[in-house]
Amino acid sequence: MPAFQMNKAESFNLDHDNVYSDSEVDLGNTMSNSDNSDIEKSDADFQKSYGFEKSYDLTNAYHYSSDSYDYIDTNVETRALIDCDVVPSIALGQIIDDVAGFELEEVNDLKKSFKEYDDVAYWLTALVGLSPTGALLLKTAADYDWNLAFSGGEQDGWALNADDFIATLNHAQVQPKALMRSPYFLNTLVCDFIHALRDIWLEENNTLDYQNHHPEMILKIERMRAADIEALTLQVIWELRSAGYSELWRHVLGSERGDMAMLYSRFLERDPASLYDGRALLVAFKQWYADEDRINMIDRVALEICDDILMSSDQRRVFANQSIATEDLAQLFALPEGRPYLNEMLNDVLKNPYYASMHNQINEAHLYHIIRDLEVCYVGNVPFRDPVLADKIFPDYTKTLK
Numbered sequence: 001m002p003a004f005q006m007n008k009a010e011s012f013n014l015d016h017d018n019v020y021s022d023s024e025v026d027l028g029n030t031m032s033n034s035d036n037s038d039i040e041k042s043d044a045d046f047q048k049s050y051g052f053e054k055s056y057d058l059t060n061a062y063h064y065s066s067d068s069y070d071y072i073d074t075n076v077e078t079r080a081l082i083d084c085d086v087v088p089s090i091a092l093g094q095i096i097d098d099v100a101g102f103e104l105e106e107v108n109d110l111k112k113s114f115k116e117y118d119d120v121a122y123w124l125t126a127l128v129g130l131s132p133t134g135a136l137l138l139k140t141a142a143d144y145d146w147n148l149a150f151s152g153g154e155q156d157g158w159a160l161n162a163d164d165f166i167a168t169l170n171h172a173q174v175q176p177k178a179l180m181r182s183p184y185f186l187n188t189l190v191c192d193f194i195h196a197l198r199d200i201w202l203e204e205n206n207t208l209d210y211q212n213h214h215p216e217m218i219l220k221i222e223r224m225r226a227a228d229i230e231a232l233t234l235q236v237i238w239e240l241r242s243a244g245y246s247e248l249w250r251h252v253l254g255s256e257r258g259d260m261a262m263l264y265s266r267f268l269e270r271d272p273a274s275l276y277d278g279r280a281l282l283v284a285f286k287q288w289y290a291d292e293d294r295i296n297m298i299d300r301v302a303l304e305i306c307d308d309i310l311m312s313s314d315q316r317r318v319f320a321n322q323s324i325a326t327e328d329l330a331q332l333f334a335l336p337e338g339r340p341y342l343n344e345m346l347n348d349v350l351k352n353p354y355y356a357s358m359h360n361q362i363n364e365a366h367l368y369h370i371i372r373d374l375e376v377c378y379v380g381n382v383p384f385r386d387p388v389l390a391d392k393i394f395p396d397y398t399k400t401l402k
Contacts, residue, residue: 089147089166090121096142099126104244111186114176117150124148124193131239133232136336137197141167144204148193158196162203167196187251194233202228206332211313212322215306215370220356221329222302223295224342224349227288228333230257231281234264238275259291260284278341285342289355296360303366310373319374326350 099122102110107130110123125148128134146165152173159168169192174185202225210218234252241249252261264284267274274280288294309318326347330340342349349355358364379394 089149090118091142091145091147092125092138093142093145095122095125095148096129096138098122099129102126102129104130107245111180114180117171117176120150120171120176120179120189121148124190127190127240127245128194128197128236130243130245131236133239133336134194134197134236137194137201137232137236140204140336141197141200144200146200158192158199160196160199160203167200169193169196183247184251187248190248191233191237191252191255194236195229198229198232199225201336202332205334207328208324208332210305211309211318212320213324214319214321215303215367215374216356217324218306219299219302219358219367220350221324222298222305223289223355224329224333226294226298227285228342230260230288231264231284232335233257234261234284235275235281237261238264238268256291256294260287263287278335278339281335281341282345286345292359295358296363299358299360299363300366303363303370306370310370 099110107123107126110119110126114120114123125138129138144165146167149166149168150171151159151168152171153168156170158170160166161168169189171179171189172185174182179186179189208221213221234257237248237252240246249261252258255261261284264280264287267280267283271279274283306319326343329346330343333342334340358367379390
């Protein structure tokens with residue numbers, strides 16, 4: 001018999017107070033005493049009726065109390081408040097000081113004991129520090145007080161919060177202990193960490209104001225930025241391969257950057273000195289433009305940046321048309337030690353259709369809409385190419401604009 005029905009039957013036994021008694025009652029005889037509701041009930045019948053009604057009070061029948069449900073402290077003064085805007089992070093400078101001088105064997109030992117994401121952060125920093133290029137990128141991030149955080153959000157890869165100096169890596173909802181048994185996700189996390197470090201370097205050395213340049217120039221710079229990040233990542237991974245950690249190179253060969261990695265390694269085999277003068281990087285940088293999907297994805301990001309600038313401004317004519325000196329671009333995309341490697345091809349990147357043309361019609365239409373918004377002024381949702389004409393038709397336009 002179900003527990004609820006059992007307690008309902010036992011409630012008719014008024015000889016004891018324990019509602020959990022195992023004694024049985026003749027339900028038929030008991031119910032026959034109160035069949036006629038028109039007859040005035042005696043005190044005993046009233047007690048029986050009251051006992052029957054009380055049996056449906058599950059709180060009393062099961063001896064539950066309101067205190068048993070009170071799992072939350074309602075006292076605001078004593079209850080700890082959680083700030084959802086604060087991302088738990090750890091300072092890269094602190095990690096670098098703790099793992100300075102680690103050898104590959106010590107780095108591999110760190111990978112055997114992942115318990116929290118802080119352990120993963122220590123291992124990532126110790127591993128990338130084995131690369132000379134990676135060590136310089138880490139030093140730059142630490143000098144600018146950047147922190148490392150992990151998140152399981154929808155955005156893949158990495159994200160930079162320049163206001164709070166936090167680089168966030170997506171751990172794809174994989175727990176730290178599981179990362180030790182998942183080479184794919186672990187190597188993906190390493191690649192994203194190197195991407196984030198190079199992105200931090202570019203962020204801190206970028207002196208360009210996008211509002212001073214045409215949207216087409218912004219698209220070119222964002223393409224160069226993406227190609228540079230991928231090329232520098234390959235160099236760090238190659239240096240880790242030389243240090244004895246080769247599984248990361250095998251991972252990147254099977255990824256969407258495999259074409260860049262193959263050309264990079266092939267060029268190094270023919271000319272090992274190209275690793276030090278930047279010529280191997282140039283090969284990988286150029287190869288990035290060979291994939292239209294990579295270009296289309298970065299173009300969407302660049303167009304969203306233009307939209308954000310346009311919508312956040314009080315006036316439509318926010319983009320100027322200033323030119324950028326090739327020396328400034330070369331210095332922006334220099335190697336971590338400060339040596340520019342794009343000098344010989346910057347003019348080609350800015351003017352050659354292979355590097356500058358758009359391949360996606362939707363992105364192209366999006367760019368034309370932005371340019372059109374820059375060339376016209378809106379008065380009451382009516383576009384005008386000539387502000388003087390708009391002022392004649394709507395005399396208050398100039399006053400409102402000012």
